[in-house]
Amino acid sequence: xxxxxxxxxxxxxxxxxxxxxxxxxxxxxxxxxxxxxxxxxxxxxxxxxxxxxxxxxxxxxxxxxxxxxxxxxxxxxxxxxxxxxxxxxxxxxxxxxxxxxxxxxxxxxxxxxxxxxxxxxxxxxxxxxxxxxxxxxxxxxxx
Amino acid sequence: xxxxxxxxxxxxxxxxxxxxxxxxxxxxxxxxxxxxxxxxxxxxxxxxxxxxxxxxxxxxxxxxxxxxxxxxxxxxxxxxxxxxxxxxxxxxxxxxxxxxxxxxxxxxxxxxxxxxxxxxxxxxxxxxxxxxxxxxxxxxxxx
Amino acid sequence: xxxxxxxxxxxxxxxxxxxxxxxxxxxxxxxxxxxxxxxxxxxxxxxxxxxxxxxxxxxxxxxxxxxxxxxxxxxxxxxxxxxxxxxxxxxxxxxxxxxxxxxxxxxxxxxxxxxxxxxxxxxxxxxxxxxxxxxxxxxxxxx
Amino acid sequence: xxxxxxxxxxxxxxxxxxxxxxxxxxxxxxxxxxxxxxxxxxxxxxxxxxxxxxxxxxxxxxxxxxxxxxxxxxxxxxxxxxxxxxxxxxxxxxxxxxxxxxxxxxxxxxxxxxxxxxxxxxxxxxxxxxxxxxxxxxxxxxx
Numbered sequence: 292x293x294x295x296x297x298x299x300x301x302x303x304x305x306x307x308x309x310x311x312x313x314x315x316x317x318x319x320x321x322x323x324x325x326x327x328x329x330x331x332x333x334x335x336x337x338x339x340x341x342x343x344x345x346x347x348x349x350x351x352x353x354x355x356x357x358x359x360x361x362x363x364x365x366x367x368x369x370x371x372x373x374x375x376x377x378x379x380x381x382x383x384x385x386x387x388x389x390x391x392x393x394x395x396x397x398x399x400x401x402x403x404x405x406x407x408x409x410x411x412x413x414x415x416x417x418x419x420x421x422x423x424x425x426x427x428x429x430x431x432x433x434x
Numbered sequence: 435x436x437x438x439x440x441x442x443x444x445x446x447x448x449x450x451x452x453x454x455x456x457x458x459x460x461x462x463x464x465x466x467x468x469x470x471x472x473x474x475x476x477x478x479x480x481x482x483x484x485x486x487x488x489x490x491x492x493x494x495x496x497x498x499x500x501x502x503x504x505x506x507x508x509x510x511x512x513x514x515x516x517x518x519x520x521x522x523x524x525x526x527x528x529x530x531x532x533x534x535x536x537x538x539x540x541x542x543x544x545x546x547x548x549x550x551x552x553x554x555x556x557x558x559x560x561x562x563x564x565x566x567x568x569x570x571x572x573x574x575x576x577x
Numbered sequence: 578x579x580x581x582x583x584x585x586x587x588x589x590x591x592x593x594x595x596x597x598x599x600x601x602x603x604x605x606x607x608x609x610x611x612x613x614x615x616x617x618x619x620x621x622x623x624x625x626x627x628x629x630x631x632x633x634x635x636x637x638x639x640x641x642x643x644x645x646x647x648x649x650x651x652x653x654x655x656x657x658x659x660x661x662x663x664x665x666x667x668x669x670x671x672x673x674x675x676x677x678x679x680x681x682x683x684x685x686x687x688x689x690x691x692x693x694x695x696x697x698x699x700x701x702x703x704x705x706x707x708x709x710x711x712x713x714x715x716x717x718x719x720x
Numbered sequence: 721x722x723x724x725x726x727x728x729x730x731x732x733x734x735x736x737x738x739x740x741x742x743x744x745x746x747x748x749x750x751x752x753x754x755x756x757x758x759x760x761x762x763x764x765x766x767x768x769x770x771x772x773x774x775x776x777x778x779x780x781x782x783x784x785x786x787x788x789x790x791x792x793x794x795x796x797x798x799x800x801x802x803x804x805x806x807x808x809x810x811x812x813x814x815x816x817x818x819x820x821x822x823x824x825x826x827x828x829x830x831x832x833x834x835x836x837x838x839x840x841x842x843x844x845x846x847x848x849x850x851x852x853x854x855x856x857x858x859x860x861x862x863x
């Protein structure tokens with residue numbers, strides 16, 4: 292049995308959308324990946340642009356790639372751009388190193404997967420991801 | 435407004451899973467693409483293997499690529515393998531030409547998107563896709 | 578904690594090499610992937626050719642991609658070549674669909690990872706993989 | 721016979737892990753490449769994130785690519801970013817130009833291979849690589 296079930300992933304997505312509605316955010320796309328970086332569920336709201344699934348995936352995958360949320364990658368992209376560029380080369384260009392990719396952990400610290408959100412500002416995207424993870428009583432790591 | 439809304443896509447996925455449960459199928463992955471070939475929603479059931487999202491996407495994308503369901507592509511792969519290979523070259527390898535990629539049309543014949551299902555036999559995958567499309571009163575084209 | 582630990586992976590590799598020595602096989606390369614398809618450990622024996630790590634990886638990854646050992650993919654490559662070709666397109670060419678990629682399951686059927694072996698005949702490669710999995714009391718699925 | 725044997729590579733990895741335990745480092749991934757840049761052995765400790773094998777490989781490969789350790793590449797990335805970017809273009813994005821990729825030489829100066837370590841800070845990664853190379857009485861070149 293996969294640790295992050297489809298049922299949990301769908302609850303995370305619903306709660307992220309509820310938070311987005313509450314904050315009046317632009318149309319979002321949310322993806323939930325398992326601990327191996329493989330998508331469990333994805334939803335793109337009406338009006339969310341066409342590359343959003345790949346962007347959301349790239350945030351969540353970036354968090355899993357280095358073992359912490361993409362806020363860490365965003366900071367490194369400013370202080371050590373050659374590292375983040377090379378990391379993305381090693382990842383085949385699959386990483387989007389800006390906030391909004393949040394690691395999902397169990398209470399004992401095991402990595403269960405990651406949530407990626409895109410569509411509004413990076414800070415707002417991250418807020419929606421956090422609300423999703425909080426709704427299922429799991430632990431978020433923003434980086 | 436996109437013609438195939440997130441709400442409709444999620445209903446298609448739920449109905450496909452209900453049909454799968456009724457038929458006792460293996461764990462499935464279902465993706466719904468809009469008419470531009472971009473994912474609206476995706477769900478991978480617990481136990482569905484890690485490449486399934488790409489396979490489901492490749493079926494749905496194949497249907498949109500040629501304007502009919504992947505049953506047609508499967509037949510062509512047997513009679514004209516060079517055509518299907520070349521088609522996939524043009525598509526960057528993104529097409530999976532076996533049954534289970536079903537075009538979604540409105541009652542007046544307009545293409546709204548496509549559903550891709552994978553996890554059981556190709557015929558059973560297609561049956562689940564059909565049940566999903568039927569549940570939202572849209573028209574299915576299996577090819 | 579990852580389900581297939583480094584310690585377990587190293588025992589699998591050692592046991593596979595012991596079996597190979599017993600059978601007098603050519604120099605092998607063995608890789609052990611976790612359930613997300615990410616390498617836990619890899620070893621290439623002296624004299625095993627330079628592309629062997631990628632071949633071993635491609636066998637193990639193929640098993641995880643479809644949820645069963647690569648003997649199944651090998652059979653499909655003969656009966657439905659267009660399916661296996663398309664699958665590899667969806668996988669970015671990462672799959673090597675011949676025997677020697679064996680799924681590793683827990684006694685209750687959960688997928689823990691996969692072992693890929695290459696260097697001798699595909700049947701002998703598979704025999705070495707099986708010996709490795711047996712040595713750690715896990716369940717093998719050859720496809 | 722390859723100059724850097726599997727037995728030597730495995731000793732390097734074990735010694736690097738011992739040093740990491742002694743220093744209390746985060747979970748590491750260590751790869752040893754031969755003089756042709758092809759992996760001899762790799763091990764990812766439990767809890768080391770999913771892209772670490774590629775990162776470790778990218779450090780070791782970078783050292784072999786230019787004939788000195790990646791500390792030199794890291795310095796160049798700051799003073800001549802266009803050079804390191806172009807180098808990585810020529811390498812297909814396979815190089816990770818930060819410390820932790822250490823060239824392995826024989827006492828007479830011949831290049832035998834390279835070690836790549838990732839998981840903690842770049843300086844600590846390099847310290848683990850050095851301990852590994854020292855354990856087999858070979859000569860390290862950090863760049």
